[in-house]
């Protein structure tokens with residue numbers, strides 16, 4: 574028998590029972606659910622990562638939908654429990670959904686939501702922050718100051734890398750990878766090389782137009798190249814930022830052999846998912862190559878780091894905070910709640926998960942649709958026309 578978990582209840586007489594496995598930022602998501610006749614139960618349990626057993630206890634005997642987190646293991650057990658409780662909707666409060674077994678959800682007819690778009694710029698900005706922090710050794714320099722070691726300006730003190738005119742490599746040029754590429758090209762006048770399974774025409778057009786602008790102003794134009802292999806990026810780029818989804822094609826995409834192909838003074842940034850890098854191989858590479866630097870937001874076995882990583886001066890590590898801006902996190906909560914609400918109310922799925930702005934306007938009622946359901950096609954769910 575599962576242990577009961579502590580909850581906070583909103584609108585106790587609501588017709589539909591919706592569970593959120595965590596308190597989420599803002600109040601708009603709560604108001605949207607309770608205005609639409611939902612009884613909302615928010616888990617207030619102190620422990621950070623809930624077990625499958627905890628979530629089964631939260632689902633209980635009658636539950637219409639669940640808003641969950643990327644730390645939870647949404648597979649056969651949870652989807653069957655949700656289905657037994659009459660539930661038809663689950664949404665991750667995240668764009669990545671590698672913690673969700675979508676086939677299991679399909680088997681039980683449960684719609685799976687995610688939260689694309691609202692975190693694109695915020696996540697790209699953190700990747701850019703880690704890039705700058707690594708290039709200019711900001712964390713090391715900060716520690717040095719606080720330790721009282723600064724005794725005057727020196728020509729060799731914390732010399733780092735200049736970005737301007739260097740090459741930025743992007744692996745996975747989707748929403749976030751493209752936003753990051755634009756920041757680095759436009760902000761620091763870097764040349765771009767990218768690798769993705771698909772061509773990013775919009776990104777290429779942006780860099781071409783920016784190059785023309787620079788040329789017209791008498792400045793050296795930036796360049797771009799779509800690499801035909803990932804190794805081409807690793808060999809040519811001075812900065813490499815990882816932005817693919819995590820699936821079996823990207824697991825340990827960066828391994829010992831690939832690390833060895835990178836420049837000795839390269840900077841590697843990861844704001845995608847930890848297992849995209851073989852972290853033990855990375856620790857060894859950082860040890861052997863003190864001028865090679867990394868900025869990591871995600872880790873292979875969160876919340877843990879592989880032994881040795883925390884001691885390395887050439888690694889900057891932050892706790893999976895890439896989407897952590899107030900606007901973004903409140904927006905993610907709104908999208909996740911509306912994914913679940915839309916399915917409960919029988920609304921269609923929004924026509925374009927990349928255009929979620931209408932759901933985020935605080936001064937207007939959101940469209941009657943689920944903003945982003947990843948298995949809409951598999952479940953044969955209706956899709957809204959472009960205007961509702």
Ligand SMILES: NC(=O)c1ccc[n+]([C@@H]2O[C@H](COP(=O)([O-])OP(=O)(O)OC[C@H]3O[C@@H](n4cnc5c(N)ncnc54)[C@H](O)[C@@H]3O)[C@@H](O)[C@H]2O)c1
Pocket residue numbers: 668669670689690692696744745746747748749750768769770771816817818819822823844845846870871893894895896
């Ligand atoms: N650290 C964080 O807090 C944080 C925040 C947001 C997103 N993320 C992660 O970032 C990922 C990307 O988000 P997005 O919104 O840009 O998604 P997206 O789907 O727009 O982009 C992913 C890109 O990866 C490419 N890709 C897939 N397999 C590949 C492969 N084998 N090699 C090269 N490219 C490949 C896809 O073609 C796509 O262009 C999410 O899935 C999530 O895991 C992390």
Ligand SMILES: O=C(O)[C@H](O)CO
Pocket residue numbers: 643666667668669670692895896
């Ligand atoms: O996938 C995501 O959305 C992140 O990892 C958390 O914002």
